[in-house]
Amino acid sequence: MSKPLIMHMITTAKNLSPFDVNMAYDAGWDKCVPYTDIETDEVEGLVQDAIFSRPPGINKTGIFVGGRDPHKAIEMLNICKKSLVPPFTLSGFADPSGAFTTAAGMIAKVEDALKTKFDKKFQGQKVVVFGGTGPVGCIAGILAASAGAEVIIMGRKKEKCEELAKFCKDNYLDPSALISGASNDEFDSQIKEIDVVLASGAAGIQLVSEEQLKIATNLKVAADVNAVPPSGVAGLDAMQDCKELSSSVSGAVGIGALAIGQVKYQAQSKLLKKMASAEKPVFLDFHDALELAREYVSSK
Ligand SMILES: NC(=O)c1ccc[n+]([C@@H]2O[C@H](COP(=O)([O-])OP(=O)(O)OC[C@H]3O[C@@H](n4cnc5c(N)ncnc54)[C@H](OP(=O)(O)O)[C@@H]3O)[C@@H](O)[C@H]2O)c1
Incomplete structure (x- = not known):
C-alpha cells in the first residue's frame, strides 16, 4: 500500500x-x-x-x-x-x-512592473516599506534589499524600525546591503526621491494619501497588500494590476492586494x-x- x-x-x-x-x-x-x-x-x-x-x-x-x-x-x-x-x-x-509568499508575490509583481513599464530593476531604486515592522513588510524589505534596492523600513516608531533594519541586515543580508529604518512622519521629507512604495500595513489602514501621490515626483510603482478598505495607498483598487494611479503626478502604476494575492x-x-x-x-x-x-x- x-x-x-x-x-x-x-x-x-x-x-x-x-x-x-x-x-x-x-x-x-x-x-x-x-x-x-x-x-x-x-x-x-x-x-x-x-x-x-x-x-x-x-x-x-x-x-x-x-x-x-x-x-x-x-x-x-x-x-x-x-x-x-x-x-x-x-x-x-x-x-x-x-508573510513569505505574500512578500514574494509583492516583490515579483513590482519587479515585473519596473521592468515592463520603466525598463528598471530593483537595483538602485529607493524603496519605502510602510508597515515594514509587520511580518509581510519585513520580508518584503529583505527581498527588495537583496535585489539591490535602497530600502527604508517605515512604521510609527522610528527606533523600532531602525532596530529591525539592523536585525535584518545582520541576519539575512550582505554587509553592503542598503536598509535603514525611519518613522512614517519622515516620508514627506524624502517623498521626491522615492521610486517604489510597498504598502504592507495592517488591514484597513491607509498609509499613503492622495496629496502625497500628487507630490511624489519620482514614484514609479506603488504596491499594496491590504485588501480591506480603505487601501493602503489612496485610490489603489485591490484588483488593480499595473495600471496608472489616478492621483500620481509621475505616472506611477499601482498593484493592488488581490493582484498580489493571486x-x-x-x-x-x-x-x-x-x-x-x-x-x-x-x-x-x-x-x-x-x-x-x-x-x-x-x-x-
Ligand atoms: N494579499 C494577500 O494575499 C495577503 C496575505 C497576508 C496578509 N495580507 C495583508 O498584508 C498586510 C500586512 O500583514 P501583516 O500581518 O504583516 O500586518 P500587521 O502585522 O497586522 O501590520 C503591519 C504593520 O502595520 C502597522 N500598523 C498597525 N496598526 C496600525 C495603525 N493603526 N496605523 C498605522 N500603522 C499601523 C504596524 O507597524 P508599526 O507599529 O511599526 O507602525 C504593523 O507592524 C495586512 O494588511 C494583511 O491583511 C495580505
Whole structure:
C-alpha cells in the first residue's frame, strides 16, 4: 500500500491558519495534523518523532511552520533541518502568517512592473516599506534589499524600525546591503526621491494619501497588500494590476492586494507541491517563494 503524504503543521499560535490547511490539502497532501502553542525547543523532538516512524529515505512527510513571527519561523525551519538523522528524512516549509509568499508575490509583481513599464530593476531604486515592522513588510524589505534596492523600513516608531533594519541586515543580508529604518512622519521629507512604495500595513489602514501621490515626483510603482478598505495607498483598487494611479503626478502604476494575492496563492501552492514531489528533502523559505513567484509572473 502506498504511504499517504502526511503534513505536520506547527504553529506558535493558539490555532493554525485555516488558509494554510486548505492550501496543503488542495496541493495534494493527504493528511494535515495541527500542533499548536509550539515552542522552539519542542521542534527537534517533533521532527525526530515524525521521521523514525517512517521507512528511511521515504520523503512523504512534511513539516509546515506557521505562526506570526517570521524570524522564529526561520529558526524553527533551521531546527527541522538540523534534527534529521539521515537516512530518516522529511521536508520543511515556513510561511508564517502567509508573510513569505505574500512578500514574494509583492516583490515579483513590482519587479515585473519596473521592468515592463520603466525598463528598471530593483537595483538602485529607493524603496519605502510602510508597515515594514509587520511580518509581510519585513520580508518584503529583505527581498527588495537583496535585489539591490535602497530600502527604508517605515512604521510609527522610528527606533523600532531602525532596530529591525539592523536585525535584518545582520541576519539575512550582505554587509553592503542598503536598509535603514525611519518613522512614517519622515516620508514627506524624502517623498521626491522615492521610486517604489510597498504598502504592507495592517488591514484597513491607509498609509499613503492622495496629496502625497500628487507630490511624489519620482514614484514609479506603488504596491499594496491590504485588501480591506480603505487601501493602503489612496485610490489603489485591490484588483488593480499595473495600471496608472489616478492621483500620481509621475505616472506611477499601482498593484493592488488581490493582484498580489493571486501570485501569493500560486507560489504557496507550488511550494507545497514541490515538497510533496521532491525526491530529496527540501527546506523552503522566502527565497524559494520569490523564485516561484517570479516564475509564475513571468509565465503570464
Ligand atoms: N494579499 C494577500 O494575499 C495577503 C496575505 C497576508 C496578509 N495580507 C495583508 O498584508 C498586510 C500586512 O500583514 P501583516 O500581518 O504583516 O500586518 P500587521 O502585522 O497586522 O501590520 C503591519 C504593520 O502595520 C502597522 N500598523 C498597525 N496598526 C496600525 C495603525 N493603526 N496605523 C498605522 N500603522 C499601523 C504596524 O507597524 P508599526 O507599529 O511599526 O507602525 C504593523 O507592524 C495586512 O494588511 C494583511 O491583511 C495580505
